Amino acid sequence: MALEETGYEKLVQEISSLFSGRAPPFLYINDPVSPRTTAHVVNSVLSSIAHSSDASSRVYHAQINAVACFNPRILYSTVLNQLAGWGVQWAQGSMNWGGERWSENLDGFVHGLKAVHSFIREKFLGSNKGKSKQTNDVTDLGQIVIVVERPERLSEQQVDILVPLTRLAELTQLDLSVILVSDVPWEDMRSPFGASPDPYYVDVLPLNKEALLRRLNAAFNGLSSGFESTTAANPYHPSLRSLYSQYLSVLLDSCSLYVQDPNELQYIAAARWPGFVKPILDAQNFRPDEDVDMDGNDEPALKPPPEDIRMRLIHWTMPPTGRHQMSQSQICLEIHRVKRNRCQTLVARPRSRTSDSLTCLACQKFILVAAYLASTNPHTSDVRMFGRGVDEKKRKRRPRKSTAKGGTTKASTERYVFLARIRSPLDRIIAILGALLEENDVDRRLPAPEYTIPGEQTDMEIARVGVYNAVIELADIGLLHRTSPSDKLDGPPTFKCGISYNTSAALARQLDVTLDDLLWDPA
């Protein structure tokens, strides 16, 4: 049995029994855990049937991925080329099989499929010419099978393809079967009004622990078979097989509760194994009578994966320890972290940046704070918050009302965090920026004797190209959200602030601005 089929014996059996006779024209395989693995298994089963000795039960199959075939033309040409066993030749202008315009639309595709079918028949007849004359019957040829991975993308982006694809056998009048493999149930992606026929459902259950263990062990056996002849210490040496299965059972005991995807488990096992086995190999290497192994060639292989390259393991696992064996509790701790961090990543999905990544320029910091104020304060409050009399040298700071009562501060702070953001035109942000700079940045500026009127220098500063440039840059990296179409020339563009209260408060603190004093508090 092929390596990728290990653990999926039930599915393998079901598929092969289906294709030993006439398989239904439309199959839907639903695997909510790991559709990628399932698709591999299906393909591997089909390939083994394709080479079976009995001509009538042979299949000719094509496997496509709906993400990679994001366009009908790619989908059609990929299917036809695979069915015909056609290798595209660069030297011949990367011609598709047949050289006809079969990939242009659905009609062409149907014709193409018929052409492929007769091509296959001719090839089959040609190879059987001498042996028997009675194989003229078309039904003996075997089935054409198209396996589609991630078909949910079709229902999102190429809806008009999905229905014909499910009815392909009807359309072509060929003995043909289409298999969709997805983690989404068919009910969620089927087209309305029953345009597609009901499929033959196959549900794949998550693997149990025993099957997982067999699967992962098989993976190790596949690896270690390459090292059988070597005597040098190596983490994948066959003699470590029993240790590996112990390691796996410890790993699965703790992980399988949370992670069921065999790919993920295989990844964790593969990434942790070198660190796990290192002490043993070290002990082996330092045996005084074995100086053959001291040549250091094995050293790179023994190193655990560097922390920074293993994105998935950054938070998930501890740095490899020199201890002899990772205890059960340590693994549990790791798994706990895995869970916690996964939740965090999921929550953090809406683009939010942590404040530590915000090390931008002073000018950008001021703009961000100004944008935050602009999108939190209502614009009617601007004159009162930032306006100043003509004769006043410095604006009188409004004494904060809420500082006296501790409770309200917290409540109002929380309100700001969840406050609906106001779109504000660029000019308003720039004007607030001017007010901020006038209050907080005057002392830091270079001396400029040419400006005599109070505030004139600020007016010049906020009109500079650099400021506009910084706004565009911030909008590009998503810290400001542009809310007006970018190709519109009429009127100023509008922006929303993309940072949270906490981040802007941190920025304001770096700039010595008291943000809370500038936030409009209607209470």
Next chain:
Amino acid sequence: MSRHLEDIQQTAIYIPFDEDSDPDATVEPSFPSSNTAIDLDDGPRLRFEAYTAAWTQCLRRIKSIIAELYSPVVSAISDRMNNIHTDVLPGLPFPELPAITISDLAGGSVFLDHLSGRFDEDATFVNHLYPSDCLNLTSAMKNLIGGFIDRDPDAPKRKPTSLAPYDLNLLQAWYDVTKDPRPSLIVLLHDFEQFDTSVVQDIFYICSLQVERLPLTFMLSLSTPSSASYLQASFPRSTLTLLRVYHFVVPSGREVLHTLIFKTFFDPLCDFHLLPGPALLEYVEDYYTTHNPSLDALITLLQVAHLKHFTDVFTCLSTSTSFISSNPTASEQAFCTALLARLHPNKSKRNEGEWRAQARSPDILLQAVDRERTAFRRRATTIKMGVTLLNVILASLRGTAIDKALDRWRGAAGLRRVLDGDEAGVAGLADQLRKLPSADRDALLEKVETYLDDMPEALRPESGNGDLAGSLETFLSDLLEPPETLTPLWSIWYTGLTPFPSEMLNPALRPSILSGLSFPHSYTGQDLVLEDEETLEDLPDTSILFKGYVKAGKMINVYDWFDHFRTVLEGQRARAAKGKGKGKKVKDDGEEEDRWRLSVQARFIRALHELDYLGLMKHTSRGGGGRKGEYVLRTVLSVLE
């Protein structure tokens, strides 16, 4: 020109104004001058040559320093590239797509240029993708594939029945027939933050499916300091699981700036034509930290500073003096007189003889300049040594108790404090040094001694008079004496306190437009007319209209505006007629008058549209006629005149 137009890497192309559009005519570069009255005839050329020499030297130095700064990261990346597809952890469930993130806070192309310079052109194919290339998946894939296969000029022609140009199988077909050794394929995504994440997710997914047969490597150029957290925040886990990410951080920030400035201008072993003064240094630091941290901008800034410096008439003397003949022409005479006046700002009895001799013969005068130059060079070297010594001291005291107190001498801003004659210089350093614990002091002394051993004998301080900290401070302040005190000609080699022309790099848009409209002549270079006597009639049409705009209220009646405009034009016409004299009788026939009226209207409309394009007005429907109402709304109020 055509070469630039075809280069797709160029984002902007400068087509110079060519009056007679004759491609063979070569235009002499005309270098501006601070004072044309005393400039030599070929002064602009001489100064341009001096500028070219100085800037080339400076740029070469900067480039070599940058290369040195970047080389550790560059070689780390290229080492990683060498085995990026072979050094794979065994036993993974499926192959991962290698991705290298380069986080360069400075942005710009300097680092990536260095990196691509490292790759062997024949063995490494780099495909540059920009956010605008990847607006949707189809165009992204098309550019990704086309960037590689279009290198082959005699690629077989593809027909409509061939693979689609956005089908990755096409790239696969191309890659399958490439000759051994197979090239490594790099897709470089510039400004990665600006890419649409959903498109990038799909690209990664599609490429990871084929990575085993088609070893692509992605390089992501980010300007976020922490690329790991950016990836975590922007991409779902399902995408991250496809990647094997290596992070690299390009050095940037203040440290880079300081290294560049010190090593370029204050290395005692480098004799430069130009020493930057406090004002320039301060501006550089300010611009770098508040506006633009890119090295491209820094280099441009220094280049502008050089250009500005060499507009000074006397800077043609910066390196050589052998250009004034013994029989001076009129302009040379004027130049010599001005130079003499500069050389002796206050004539005294003591140097009167010298003055006479120099006034008599240009040769003697120029010899005096040569002497001054040698003296200045020596002083410049001394200052550089002082700066280096100060840096040695500051570096060795990093992390000690008085580290914080020393911060004011650090960096380019610290340099300003040291070099500016009006500031305290290094005063107070001794007090700080006295506070040092003995262990730190010994370490410091050792460093200083090693440094002093390399110094020329003549410059070393006399040893030992007890108070070490005090003598160190005195020694330093002796070394760092501002160069203005040495020679009256210092401004040839030193920018001193001349402010940087910041309007050139970072102009204020709206104020510039408004002042350009108000004072057009000071922009067109015809500012020789005295401003006080300038009347409305001297101005171009748009400016005349703009003056009316400034005086008007919030709403402008277009007809009144036109009336005002016409009155001014009438005045202009009358003056022109007077200028020509009474000799030519002004014909008063109706036809001429009609033509004049029409031309006034046309000129008005043209000027009005120009202001309209500048966004200075908003049309209203007031007075009837929809958007063509009689009134327009001012969009710019309170214009300072």
